[in-house]
Amino acid sequence: MKHLYHQGNEAFAPTLLLLHGTGGTERDLIPLAQAIAPEASYLSVRGSVLENGMPRFFRRLAEGIFDEEDLVLRTAELNEFLEQAAEQYEFDRSRVVALGYSNGANIAGSLLFHHENSLAGAILHHPMVPRRGVQLPSLTGVPVFIGAGTNDPICQTAETEELRSLLEGAGAEATVHWERFGHQLSGGEVEAAANWYREHI
Numbered sequence: 596m597k598h599l600y601h602q603g604n605e606a607f608a609p610t611l612l613l614l615h616g617t618g619g620t621e622r623d624l625i626p627l628a629q630a631i632a633p634e635a636s637y638l639s640v641r642g643s644v645l646e647n648g649m650p651r652f653f654r655r656l657a658e659g660i661f662d663e664e665d666l667v668l669r670t671a672e673l674n675e676f677l678e679q680a681a682e683q684y685e686f687d688r689s690r691v692v693a694l695g696y697s698n699g700a701n702i703a704g705s706l707l708f709h710h711e712n713s714l715a716g717a718i719l720h721h722p723m724v725p726r727r728g729v730q731l732p733s734l735t736g737v738p739v740f741i742g743a744g745t746n747d748p749i750c751q752t753a754e755t756e757e758l759r760s761l762l763e764g765a766g767a768e769a770t771v772h773w774e775r776f777g778h779q780l781s782g783g784e785v786e787a788a789a790n791w792y793r794e795h796i
């Protein structure tokens with residue numbers, strides 16, 4: 596997968612997995628990672644699906660309607676890539692914390708939904724429920740930050756609460772931070788994520 600890796604300064608810190616939104620690249624979330632965990636190493640991946648030329652992490656049939664088969668396949672592909680990257684860059688595979696926005700948050704959510712121990716934690720900015728009707732693996736004690744907007748037309752409040760409840764049902768420690776905005780990432784949300792990171796990771 597197209598990606599970049601940055602070696603941070605903290606010897607034993609977790610590695611952040613950066614996952615951009617639709618139309619982004621592996622460079623998009625670097626400033627966000629620097630704001631949240633300035634010393635951390637990061638692996639930033641570019642989504643390998645193109646929608647009208649815009650990179651994404653999995654196909655969708657329409658806005659908010661995911662191609663489930665593709666989602667499952669691409670999630671497994673990303674999980675395998677994490678194994679390879681951990682060997683190549685010599686980071687601790689058991690300490691990968693996802694940092695995703697929008698479509699990137701959705702594939703991070705899908706890692707949590709489908710692959711046990713795939714993530715040691717996750718910061719999900721404006722995620723949706725990646726898939727319904729499946730049994731989640733154990734997420735006991737996995738800390739998850741969800742950044743949401745009460746006026747987000749893509750990730751509506753009920754869906755955010757549904758995601759929180761599914762994650763908590765599997766044992767995750769979910770924290771939802773609300774802003775009064777829409778789908779965009781606001782300064783207040785980034786600050787809340789940085790504070791959460793210091794306390795939970």
Ligand code: MLT
Binds near residue numbers: 655658659698701
């Ligand atoms: C998705 O397709 O993952 C969500 O609709 C968010 C986005 O617009 O990328």
